[in-house]
Amino acid sequence: MAAVIEARGLTRHFGGLRAVDGVDFSLEHGEIHGLIGPNGAGKTTFVSLLSGRIPVQSGTISLNGEDITHLPAHLRVRKGVAYTFQITSVYPRLSVFDNVALAAQSRGAGDVPAEVAQALGRVGMTGLDGAQAGTLSYGHQRLLEVAMGLALRPVILILDEPTQGLASGEIDGFKALIRSLVPQTTILLIEHNMDVVMDLADRITVLNFGQVLAVGAPDQIRANKAVQDAYLGGDHAAG
Amino acid sequence: MTDGAKVWGLHLLVLAAVFAAQFLLPPYHATNLARIMVLAVFAMGYNIAFGYTGLLSLGHALFFAAGMYGMGLPVWHLEWVSVPALIAGLLAGGVMAGAVGVLALRTAGVSFMIVTLMFAQAGYLTLLYLNSWTGGDEGFVVASAARQAFGFSLATDTPRFTAAFVLFAAGLLACLWLVRSPFGRVMVAMRENEERSRMLGYDPFRVKLVALILSGLYAGLAGAAYGMLFGYVGASFATIQYSILPMLYVLLGGAGTVLGPFLGALLMFYLIDITSNYTDAYLFVVGAALVGLVLFAPKGILGTLRERAWRWLP
Numbered sequence: 001m002a003a004v005i006e007a008r009g010l011t012r013h014f015g016g017l018r019a020v021d022g023v024d025f026s027l028e029h030g031e032i033h034g035l036i037g038p039n040g041a042g043k044t045t046f047v048s049l050l051s052g053r054i055p056v057q058s059g060t061i062s063l064n065g066e067d068i069t070h071l072p073a074h075l076r077v078r079k080g081v082a083y084t085f086q087i088t089s090v091y092p093r094l095s096v097f098d099n100v101a102l103a104a105q106s107r108g109a110g111d112v113p114a115e116v117a118q119a120l121g122r123v124g125m126t127g128l129d130g131a132q133a134g135t136l137s138y139g140h141q142r143l144l145e146v147a148m149g150l151a152l153r154p155v156i157l158i159l160d161e162p163t164q165g166l167a168s169g170e171i172d173g174f175k176a177l178i179r180s181l182v183p184q185t186t187i188l189l190i191e192h193n194m195d196v197v198m199d200l201a202d203r204i205t206v207l208n209f210g211q212v213l214a215v216g217a218p219d220q221i222r223a224n225k226a227v228q229d230a231y232l233g234g235d236h237a238a239g
Numbered sequence: 240m241t242d243g244a245k246v247w248g249l250h251l252l253v254l255a256a257v258f259a260a261q262f263l264l265p266p267y268h269a270t271n272l273a274r275i276m277v278l279a280v281f282a283m284g285y286n287i288a289f290g291y292t293g294l295l296s297l298g299h300a301l302f303f304a305a306g307m308y309g310m311g312l313p314v315w316h317l318e319w320v321s322v323p324a325l326i327a328g329l330l331a332g333g334v335m336a337g338a339v340g341v342l343a344l345r346t347a348g349v350s351f352m353i354v355t356l357m358f359a360q361a362g363y364l365t366l367l368y369l370n371s372w373t374g375g376d377e378g379f380v381v382a383s384a385a386r387q388a389f390g391f392s393l394a395t396d397t398p399r400f401t402a403a404f405v406l407f408a409a410g411l412l413a414c415l416w417l418v419r420s421p422f423g424r425v426m427v428a429m430r431e432n433e434e435r436s437r438m439l440g441y442d443p444f445r446v447k448l449v450a451l452i453l454s455g456l457y458a459g460l461a462g463a464a465y466g467m468l469f470g471y472v473g474a475s476f477a478t479i480q481y482s483i484l485p486m487l488y489v490l491l492g493g494a495g496t497v498l499g500p501f502l503g504a505l506l507m508f509y510l511i512d513i514t515s516n517y518t519d520a521y522l523f524v525v526g527a528a529l530v531g532l533v534l535f536a537p538k539g540i541l542g543t544l545r546e547r548a549w550r551w552l553p
Contacts, residue, residue: 051438053434053437053438072442073437073438074437074438074439074440074441074442074443075440075442077438077440078440082438083438085435085438089432089434089435090435091427091428091431091432091435092431093431094427094428094431098424098427101421101424102424102425102428102436103439103440105421105424105425106439106441107440112421148439152439152440
């Protein structure tokens, strides 16, 4: 498989804090890649570097072989790197339609209403397009966030803690949704819920203190002694 | 009826009512209405920046004055006449807004307010400093030979009202079209959440700059028309007061509504006109009205109406 996005020696320090410290990383076409690590391990900083929200101090990022290290965030989005926010970040005072339309028209979609209907259909929100986004349930707002990501037709969809705050029934639906997106879209999934990551991911990268602790398939990560010590604990390793 | 039909119906109805008013009102009030329409164009421009895009500027007097002098100086020094001079004023407003925007949009929020205020003050002082070219604080009268358009004198009532109405109607319909267009949606997105909009692929700087230039074109056109229709160009129009006025009109009528600027300008104009007949302390009454507005309808009249009843109001 070919790498869609590749990072080499990615570094970002905040004062004395080495939030991301020389990370090598590659995302292969059509995979679901989990990114895990203890709180403060640098996960969100790392994906912010990938998406361009935070400038890189050193290291390089390439997208399909093209160097995008210094490309502004909005241009990376146009090239297909979509980011959905950890804290739900829809436009609460706009309609569901407008929220998704903003994503669809951003990449110059010809028929915006059709694209909106399609994206809402994918996440199971057909018929809600007239609702004001801020009045939706929390679960629906998370789904709307994903619909906005989908309407961008991204090459890579970065999902930052997508199941946070969802009920267990909603999580099952969410997992099915993520599975339906590959292999057209490559998924980078930051997730605290270990069951979700272990279940969905083809490969997992573990960050700790801003560095890569381990990369591998879920079983390998479960069995990895260093990961167990740093993060997972005995229960998960056994289960 | 669809929302689109309701929206166009309402706005065309308002335009028809305003046009008909010149035949029904006594001349004094018809002239007032012409003045209000021009000020409403200014406020519509302010609303594009502030109401829709979330850019709180304290420097729009500069764009208004750029339009007024962009019209007036060619008339005075180069003997230009009505239509070319008005176009020069329109463009001067847009160019000035673009120049200020390129620098001021590096800041946001309170800093943006202060930077735009400083640019406007610098513009005002420049007008005074270049006394021999601009007429300084005395200003100058726009030559009546230049105030002719299509065989009519813009100094007389009916042509003046008609000219003001044409500009007002064009401004209103263009604004309505803009805010219902895809770019209008992006302007609102920038107001609501700039970071989210960036992560949907929009360049905040570019979007805000375009909105500010559109705003400046409106302000420039209004300034040019004000000088042309009422015959006087002066530095007093570049003072802070003319940055505050469009903001008050917009806040009163409803920020982020297409008709709000006109309604706000109409009510504020007559509030001042009527109360100043009774007391020198009319600004006290204006202040009290604004306090009441903030307390009871912080979204302005049409903003409140939209929230409570007419959800479809653009």
